[in-house]
Every structure is written in C-alpha cells, then in structure tokens.
Amino acid sequence: EKGTYPHFMLKEIDEQPFVMRRIIQEYQDDQDNIKLDEDVRQAVADCDRIYIIAAGTSYHAGLIGKEFLEKIAQVPTEVHIASEFSYNMPLLSEKPLFVFISQSGETADLRSVLVEVNKLGHKALTITNVQGSTLSRESHYTLLLHAGPEIAVASTKAYTAQMAVLAILAVDTAQAKGLTLDFDPMKELGIVANAIEALCDQNEKLEQVAKDYLSTTRNCFFIGRGLDYHVGLEGALKLKEISYIQAEGFAGGELKHGTIALIEEGTPVIALATQEHVNSSIRSNVSEVVTRGANACIISLEGLEREGDEIILPSVHTLLAPLVSVVPMQLISYYAALHRDCDVDKPRNLAKSVTVE
Numbered sequence: 001e002k003g004t005y006p007h008f009m010l011k012e013i014d015e016q017p018f019v020m021r022r023i024i025q026e027y028q029d030d031q032d033n034i035k036l037d038e039d040v041r042q043a044v045a046d047c048d049r050i051y052i053i054a055a056g057t058s059y060h061a062g063l064i065g066k067e068f069l070e071k072i073a074q075v076p077t078e079v080h081i082a083s084e085f086s087y088n089m090p091l092l093s094e095k096p097l098f099v100f101i102s103q104s105g106e107t108a109d110l111r112s113v114l115v116e117v118n119k120l121g122h123k124a125l126t127i128t129n130v131q132g133s134t135l136s137r138e139s140h141y142t143l144l145l146h147a148g149p150e151i152a153v154a155s156t157k158a159y160t161a162q163m164a165v166l167a168i169l170a171v172d173t174a175q176a177k178g179l180t181l182d183f184d185p186m187k188e189l190g191i192v193a194n195a196i197e198a199l200c201d202q203n204e205k206l207e208q209v210a211k212d213y214l215s216t217t218r219n220c221f222f223i224g225r226g227l228d229y230h231v232g233l234e235g236a237l238k239l240k241e242i243s244y245i246q247a248e249g250f251a252g253g254e255l256k257h258g259t260i261a262l263i264e265e266g267t268p269v270i271a272l273a274t275q276e277h278v279n280s281s282i283r284s285n286v287s288e289v290v291t292r293g294a295n296a297c298i299i300s301l302e303g304l305e306r307e308g309d310e311i312i313l314p315s316v317h318t319l320l321a322p323l324v325s326v327v328p329m330q331l332i333s334y335y336a337a338l339h340r341d342c343d344v345d346k347p348r349n350l351a352k353s354v355t356v357e
C-alpha cells in the first residue's frame with residue numbers, strides 16, 4: 001500500500017535506507033562476518049570469469065557490479081544486455097559463471113539466455129527480489145535483494161539493492177581469496193543508508209531542480225566518467241521512462257567525438273562528479289557544454305564540490321557513491337514527471353515485468 005505517499009515511486013525511493021539496513025542484516029552473521037551460501041561462494045571461487053546478464057535498470061546495476069567484482073575481488077567480469085546476448089554470444093572462458101540480475105526474476109530476455117546456459121552446462125546465479133521466481137528456480141543459486149515489493153514501473157529501490165548485494169558478493173569473494181581490503185563493507189553500507197536518508201529529506205531542493213531544468217525541455221543529457229557515467233545512464237533511463245523527456249547518458253570524454261553537437265542554448269545537462277580521480281576532467285566537460293549554452297546542474301560528493309550551487313552528496317566510500325548519487329536522479333525524474341502531468345507509477349507503453357522477448 002502507498003500509505004500517505006502520493007505515488008509508489010516516491011515511497012520506494014524513501015524506503016532505500018531501510019532496504020540498505022535490511023540487506024546488511026540479512027547478509028551478516030552474529031560475528032559480523034558476511035553470511036553467504038557456501039555454494040555461491042564456491043561457484044564464484046571456481047570460475048575464471050563472470051558474465052552478467054540483465055536488462056534495463058538491472059543492466060545498469062550490472063555495469064556497477066562489474067566494477068565491484070573487478071576492483072574489489074579481481075574477478076574478470078563482462079556485462080551483457082540479455083536480448084543481445086543470444087546473437088552476440090562472446091567467446092566464453094573455460095570456467096564461466098553466469099550472473100542473472102533481475103528485480104522480478106521473470107524477464108523473458110534473461111530466461112532465454114538462462115535456458116541456453118543450462119543447456120551448455122554452465123553454472124548460473126540469479127540475483128533477484130522475488131523468491132521462487134522463474135529465473136531463481138531455473139538457476140543453480142540465488143541471492144535475494146530483500147527490497148520488498150516494488151510496484152512502480154520505474155525501478156528504484158531494487159537498483160540500489162542490486163548494487164549493495166553485488167558489493168557484498170565482491171567483498172566476500174575478495175576475502176575468500178585472501179585479498180586485503182581497506183574497508184568494512186557493512187559499515188560502509190550503513191554510511192550509505194544514512195546518506196540516502198539525508199538526501200530524501202532534501203527533496204524540496206530536488207523538486208526545484210526539476211522545475212528549473214526540466215519543466216518544458218524536450219531533452220536532457222547526463223554526463224559522467226567511470227562509475228558516474230554508468231549512473232548517468234540510469235538517470236537518463238529513469239527520466240525518459242516516466243517523464244518522456246528524451247534523455248541520454250554520455251561518457252564525459254566522448255562528448256567531443258560527436259554528441260556535443262546536440263548542445264544548444266538552454267539544453268539541460270546533469271553532470272555527476274563523485275569520483276576524485278576524474279573530478280577535474282568532468283568539470284572541463286561541464287565548462288565545454290556551458291560555453292555552448294547548456295544549463296548545467298552538478299551533483300558532487302562532499303569534498304569534491306567546486307561551485308556554491310552544486311547538489312552535494314554526503315561523503316561515502318568512493319566505490320559506493322553510485323548507491324547515493326542515483327537518489328537525486330530518481331527524485332529529479334519523479335518531480336519532472338509530476339510537473340509534466342505524467343502517470344508516474346504507470347508510464348505509457350511500459351509493464352513492470354517484461355515476460356515477452
């Protein structure tokens with residue numbers, strides 16, 4: 001039920017700190033160690049490469065998951081769009097592990113890959129919000145998101161939950177391999193929960209951004225580098241699916257190779273700047289688009305801000321910044337859709353669970 005919320009989407013955005021804390025509880029044992037099915041641990045330890053298969057928002061979580069698995073656990077990882085995989089199946093490694101990421105666990109495009117994977121005799125792990133879902137039943141292993149039912153068509157809390165579970169899986173794998181880590185994942189996810197809570201309390205400011213930048217525009221661009229680029233892709237998807245604004249996410253360094261031609265007087269550009277090592281470069285990209293007339297809104301992380309009018313996110317571990325930086329984008333999309341009189345929870349032409357190929 002929506003309770004006092006006008007829309008499920010807003011309720012689900014607000015639930016994210018709670019979901020983070022539930023994930024911490026579910027994946028932690030009494031000694032504060034990561035609690036994971038021994039079979040899952042073994043399957044990751046035994047593989048030489050992970051192939052993530054997903055669609056839509058879950059695909060975007062997969063892009064972040066790849067960074068976690070490679071940077072934290074040193075496991076080579078590829079991410080594939082499910083509907084493309086059957087035609088573009090890469091040359092598989094000797095011991096592949098397939099990881100299906102799906103909120104619903106019912107997406108047909110993923111299922112057809114899973115059927116193929118099962119025929120080939122490879123191992124499959126499904127990360128899903130729905131226990132007993134088709135993908136969960138038909139794969140060898142399952143990790144649950146514990147996000148609670150997600151009703152709004154636009155996925156929000158499932159995306160942050162997917163990233164949190166992938167981070168835990170990466171840390172567990174690193175620990176099993178004996179790699180040294182300089183952070184405690186559960187403590188860091190707790191910090192993320194608090195940061196999301198602080199942001200959800202600032203939604204008036206984000207509503208104003210939606211009004212100032214998006215109330216009449218035809219298009220909007222999201223730019224970022226590294227993790228911020230991937231989060232920008234998700235920000236763009238959120239905005240287009242519920243507000244029908246043509247939105248695209250671009251890698252900051254790619255602008256000059258073509259897309260900067262799209263910038264006109266007043267084009268809204270939302271720039272993400274949460275990663276210290278690319279802070280200067282993304283800010284140069286912001287200057288490039290502003291010089292050509294863009295109306296830029298910068299979302300940065302505490303300590304990385306440079307201008308007074310930025311949206312500054314509370315400081316969190318740099319790798320976990322996507323879990324926090326997506327929240328202003330969810331809220332901006334929500335308010336943009338609201339101000340443009342769109343049906344926030346049930347956008348046109350879309351279904352919550354896509355059970356056709």
Ligand code: M6R
Pocket residue numbers: 055056057058059101102103104105106107153154155156238241350352353354
């Ligand atoms: O249930 P799944 O995670 O497999 O669904 C995948 C996509 O259909 C889904 O993420 C879709 O893109 C959402 N509407 C995004 O908000």
